[in-house]
Amino acid sequence: MKPSRAVCQSCAAPILKDYDKGTEKDGSSTELYCRRCFSWGGFTEPRMTAEEMHEIVRTRMIGLKFPRFLAKLSANGVYDLKRWAVSKA
Ligand SMILES: [Zn+2]
Numbered sequence: 756m757k758p759s760r761a762v763c764q765s766c767a768a769p770i771l772k773d774y775d776k777g778t779e780k781d782g783s784s785t786e787l788y789c790r791r792c793f794s795w796g797g798f799t800e801p802r803m804t805a806e807e808m809h810e811i812v813r814t815r816m817i818g819l820k821f822p823r824f825l826a827k828l829s830a831n832g833v834y835d836l837k838r839w840a841v842s843k844a
Contacts, residue, residue: 810830812829
């Protein structure tokens with residue numbers, strides 16, 4: 756088995772512990788999304804767009820003192836995540 760490097764497929768936050776995982780309708784945990792994005796079978800911000808999430812991730816990275824180019828790079832990764840790849844099609 757490969758070591759798990761799960762990231763939330765909505766906000767790209769690393770999912771390291773069970774505590775970080777979102778929950779399905781039946782209360783079981785999902786590896787796809789973190790608990791901030793997805794709880795009890797639904798997104799916590801269902802109307803959020805990929806562009807809004809891009810900005811949130813970029814701002815968060817800069818807030819964590821990441822270099823700007825790295826913040827932008829990570830934020831661009833948002834568009835490859837499962838949640839947003841669907842809306843692109
Ligand atoms: Zn998330």
